[in-house]
Structures are given as structure tokens and as C-alpha cells.
Amino acid sequence: MVFFSRMDFSQGNLFGYIEDLQELTIIERPVRRSLKTPEEIERLTVDEELNDIERAVYLLSSGQDIQGTSVVANLPVLMRQNPAETLRRVLPKIREVLHVAGVEMQLTAAVSFLTVLQDESVSIHTYSHSFLHIILQNLEHRDAGVSNAWLETLLAVIEALPKETIRHEILNPLVSKAQISQTLQSRLVSCKIMGKLAYKFEAHIVKREILPLVKSLCQDVEYEVRTCMCRQLEHIAQGIGTELTKTVVLPELVELARDEGSSVRLAAFETLVNLLDMFDADDRSQTVLPLVKSFCEKSFKADESILVSLSFHLGKLCNGLYGIFTPEQHLRFLEFYKKLSTLGLQQENGHNDNQLQLQTLEQEKKYISVRKNCAYNFPAMIVFVDPKNFHLELYSIFFCLCHDPEVPVRYTMAISFYEVAKLLNSGVYTIHKELVTLLQDESLEVLDALVGHLPEILELMTTNGGENSGSESKLLSIPDLIPALTTAEQRAATSLKWRTHEKLLQKYACLPHIISSDQIYYRFLHRMLTIILTNNVLPVQKAAARTLCVYLRYNRKQEQRHEVIQKLIEQLGQGKSYWNRLRFLDTCEFIMELFSKSFFCKYFFLPVLELTHDPVANVRMKLCYLLPKVKSTLKIPSDKHLLQQLELSIRKLLCQEKDKDVLTIVKRTVLELDRMDISLDAFQKRFYENDLLDQEKERQEHLLLEMEQLEKEKQQSEGRSTNVNDKIFEKKRRDNKTSSVLAKSMTLSVSGNSSGTSAGKEDKKSKLVRSQSFSTQALHPKYSNIDKCPNKSSATGYTSSVSGMGKSCMLSFTDDTFRTRTTGNSGNATFPSSSSLTTSRNSFNSADQKNNGNKESQSRKMSIKNRKSNS
16 A cells, blocks of 8 residues: 555556556567577477487588587587597587688687697697698688687697708698788788798798798788788897898898888887897997987977887887996987887976877877886886996986876886885985875775785885984884874775785784884884774785784783783674674684794683684584694693683583584584694604794793893883983082082192092092992892892891802802992892892981091091191
């Protein structure tokens, strides 16, 4: 009733509904017409009792085109199953059908013939006898696509054919096929075949039988033939060697480079560049260089068609001709590259060049391609100018290409950024800003291209970062790096390109080697946890989980590590969503991979076992798959109680599990667990490599704890030494004030003043030495076992207690150490409590004050005696 009440049956709307129904009937008509009639079904039906060969022959003889195409596509399978019968009965039928076959069957036949060759179902002699003639017959098909498909098959067959077969079946007919009287398609095919034949025969045979045809085709009346033959000259030159190339091929290239057809000139230029290594210095300087200069001069004036190709090959060209350049020519080619790098951007400064006409869309595309090619050649140009001159010669171009308005240009720069960084080496600090710029690029394609080598780039920049490359100033070497990295990740997260986001998170695992642990903790680690909890793409969540585990692995503060572990257990392992609990199990796999066995057993073993009671079957199922890895982390006998917990959890699963699928996996897991051997605390031969690796992981984890403890002790000792130095400074200030008052009130003798001052200086110097020894000996390894000694409230009490200690404690101190401790006033940050330190410091301060008082009274007595003697 609700549906009809909402419908409007007025006259206008009623006609609308009728039109909609008519449209639906029109849509359905083609479907009805596509149904086969009984007669068509009868004609397409094949007797089921026929074998594969008989069915193929029947379909090729009386079937429809689609059935014949299916037989041709199935030819490699028939050749593998029954080659003799296929060659005797099926292949002649295919040969007959191909004369009148359509394009689809022709293309399918070309691919099938090539597959039969690659499968080696028959010998090469049988193949050339049965298949080669069919291939040669269809080479000159009227359809260009079909002709090219058969040509590709023939070129692949030539690689496998013996020389005699090639000479009789291919080379001899080629002489007539290459004549000017033949069709254009025939001559084009002849050009490509000759390029392939040059590799198969010796140089003298090529010179006698092939090179005359090559010269003839290079002078053909059709520019398509000349272009095609020009591109094959590279293969011919590599087949005939350096001498014949210099005398035969190079003159032809020079002539083709001056051809009236632009495509011919372009082909000649590209072939010249590719053959640079085969020319000696004289040929390069006298023949190649003038041609290249001519191409460069004409490219901006009369022959813009060559501009894209010239920009693509410019890097190879400059380095290939580097040895023959004069300084002027070197500078000219460098300026030419700079001009190409900014082509189409002349109007950036806000003024229009009157000589430049309005750029068409085609021109803009061409200019973008030119700048993209310049970006591609940028590493080669660094080699050309020498990396030492990068900042002076190429940095401005590098800046322009990284800030180019077109995405393809910036994308190419992002791909080549790593190569540029490697070439600059110690000068890599000059491109820090461009790295940040590309990380913040608005196009995710650019970011994806840059991220591919991001760990290597960041490592180069931190290790070769100039003055600020030290480990204590990693962040200073790349300004604004952390904001750029966080911005890049957030932009990837908000896009639909989850693969880029996944790749980015995987590469961010390198950051512990680049920036400090605290920066990672506050800027990246919690972000990874958020991604695991909120992102909906599984590969992204797993990438974030693994990167988070890497950050946890290299975190240097135990308090932060405990906080992250607690969040993982509470928010993932005990989370409300079953999806989060599944991700907890993924995270535990990464923990087992990256951390030691003892670390996993200490923090994650029992939380994992708690998931055996999970209400969701998928979680219990995933846990069952993980249990063998969990058991492999145990060591006997130290983890015997954990092994009992594991066995108890498995028994409960076997007894209480109601889901059939989970129960099946539990039973399978139990069998696997029974076959497993548990490693012992001591090394075993069968687990030797794994135990060594685990021991190394455990050693590194203990080393992190020790480093954290040493940093705390160092901070404490620095704080204490600062307090002592402050007190010394205050005492010095009071002494100076007292001496200045006495100087005003009394007239001291020169001898008395000098003796008193020197004594005061020596006393202050001794106190400074004592304060320095306090700070420098705070982390001395000799005092590593001081914690075993009881606490005392004063320095004298401490020394007396040392003398009265047992032998074990006395053996840890040498006479030098004891003397340093009692006379140097040095404290140690590893003392059990700070009360003894403060009391000892107070006693020493009081002693110093007494010494100062005695010295002041002595100075007064000396001054009175001097007065009496003077009077």
C-alpha cells in the first residue's frame, strides 16, 4: 500500500512510465535475438565420441569460424599429446583454412606456431619442414597487424633455424622480395629480416649477399622503407664488425641524416647515437660531431620533430663525445641542455615573448616530453659536468625540474633522485630542500616514485650530510624532514591508492637509523598504532604493524616500550572488535620475527593464549595456525610453566571447541605440535643457527637497557657536577669579595700578598680537579659492583666500612681506586642512595670552609706582624 500511495498516476507521469517500459523492452531485444535457434544449435553440436584429433579435423572442415579459431588456439596442446597425427591430419587443414581465414584466426595461428616452437614439441628440422612454409606464405597479408604478427614469429624462428635452412628458405627468396618492383609491405618485411640475418652469418657472407640489398633499400623511393632500413643498420653494424661499419654503414648514415624525410633523419640520428661506441675518435670528431651540431641547431628552427628524440639521447650523446669536446663545445652543449630543460616555461616570469607564438596543445605535449627527457638524463649530465660543479652548473636546473608544473616531469625526477644522490655523494646536502619538496608533492604518483628508494636516499643524506652528519645531529642534516614525512603519510592515507600507502609504511621502517628514538615515538609510533586500529585495508594494517614493531625494537626508553606493549595488548589483543584481535595476532608474528624469544615470552605469550577463549571462530582459527610458532619461542627448563599453560589451553580447545572448522585445525595443530622439538637453554646442534640469531637479538635488547641506564647515570652525574661547580663559583666570588675588602682596609706587603694569593689559587685548583674527577669517574667500569656494598652516611664512614667489608667486596677495589675515592671527593651515579653523597659533599664543604677560615686568620696575623716591623 505504501508503494502505490507514493506513485503518481496522472496522465503525464503515466506516459513516462510507459516510455520507461518501452526502453526496457528495447534493452531486452538484443538478448532475445542472441539466443541460438534449434538449427544453429544442431549445426554447432559435435559428436561426443570423437577423439581430439577427429574433433579438430571436423571443426576445421565444417564448423564455424569461432570453432576453427578454437582448434588453432589448441594446436600446441594437440602437438604435445599426439604430434604425429596432428602434423598428418590437423596441420594441413589449418593451412587450407588460413587462406580464407579472418584476422582473429590469423593472429591466433601466429601465436600458436610460436608456442609450438618454444615448447619444442618437435625437432627443428620437422618444424621447418611443416610450419616454416605456412609462416612465409602469410608474411605479406594485406592486414598490417597480421603481417607483423607473422613477422615476429618468423624472426623468432630464424634464431633456432640452422644456417643452411635460412640460406635456402629465407635468404635466397629475400633477394627478389627486396626489389623495387615488389610491394611496399614486401620491402618493409625484407628490411626487418635482413637486420636479423646479420647475426646468423659470417661477415664476409653478409658483405657479399646482404649489404648490396641494404644499400639498395637505403636508397628506396619510399621514405617508410628508408626509415625502416635505417633502423636496422644498428643490428647490421653489430653483426659485421667495426671495420665494415666504418666503411659501409657510416657513409649510409651520413647520407640518411641529410634525407628530405624528417622520419628518416630522426632514424639516422638515433642510430648514430646507438653506434657511438663502434666509432673511433677520428670518426666521432670529423663525422659524428658535425652531424650532431647540425641536428641541435636545426631542432629549434626548422626541424622540431627531432627535438623529443634529441632530448632523450642527449645524456648518452654528451658522455659519448666527452673526450673530443673543446671547452667551448662542452659549454655549448651544457647550455643547450639547460635550454631544453625549461622549454615551454619561458612565460613563467609574467611577460610574453613576442617571438613565441601561441602554443598549441600538440606543442605543449611535445615540450612536456622534452622536459621529461631532460629529467631522465639529469644523472648523465651530472657525470658530464662533474659532481663537484653540480651546485654551480646544474642546481638551478635541478630546482626547476623538481618544481616543474607537469606531473610527468616531477615523476621522472623522483625516480632519478636516488641516482642523483649517489653521484653527489658528500655534496648531497645541497638537495635536501628538493627532497622535502617532492615528499610534499601534491601528486601521489610522484610520492610513489620517490618512496621506492627513500631508505637509501635518507641514509646517504644522514651519512654525507656535511657538517651536521654526526649521530647527535641527525635531524639538523635534513631540515623539515619529519613534517614532510608525516604530511606524505597523511596524504597517502586519505587517498584511494592504498598500495602507495602500504609501500610508504614499509619504507618508513628505516627511520630508526635516520632520526632519534624520541622523535619516532612522538611523531610516528602512535600514528602506526592508529592506522592499525582505524584503517580498513588489510595490507596497510599489516605494513603499519610491522613498522610499529621495528620502532619498538629500536626504542631506547623502557618506559615508552612498556607503554606501547600495554596499548598493543589492551587495544588490540583485548579490543572489542574481532578485527583488532586478528591484527594483534599479526603483530605477534612480527614480534617473534624481530625480537628475541625471551622478549615474546615475557610480554606476549600469555596474552596470545588468552585468545583461545575468544568468542569469534576466526580469531581462534588464526590462533591455531600461530601456535606452532608460539611454541618455538619456549626454552626448557626456564619456560616450563609457559609450556604447561600452552598445553592446558590446547586441551581446553579440544574439549570445548564447537566450531567444526576450528576443531579440525586444532587437531591438525596438535599433531604438528607433538612433532615439534623444543629448544633447550643450552645450545643444540639442530637449532644452532636459530639459537645464535636469538642470542644476538637478546644481546641487543640488553644493550638497549644498558644504554638507557648509562644515559640516566650520565644525566645524574652531569647534574651533580653542575651543582658542585656552582658552589665552587659562589665560593670563589665570596673569596674575591673578601680579598678586595681587605685590600682596601689594609696595606699588605708584596711578599705576604703573593704567598696568600698563590695558596688560594692552589686550593681552588685542587677543588676544581676534585669536581672534575667527580663528573668523569661517574661511569667508570671499576665501580660496576658498588651496589653490593652497604650505604654509609659520610665519607669517613664509607671508607671505614670498606676496610671492614668481606673479601668479595674488597677484591673489587684496588689501592688506586680506594685512594681516588677517599681523596678525590668523587661520587658515583651507581650508589645505592644519594644520602651518602650529599652528606659527604657537606662534610667536604665544611672542611673547605674551615681551611678558608684558617687561611684568613693567618693572613691577618701576617699583616699585623708586617705593620709592627714597619713601625
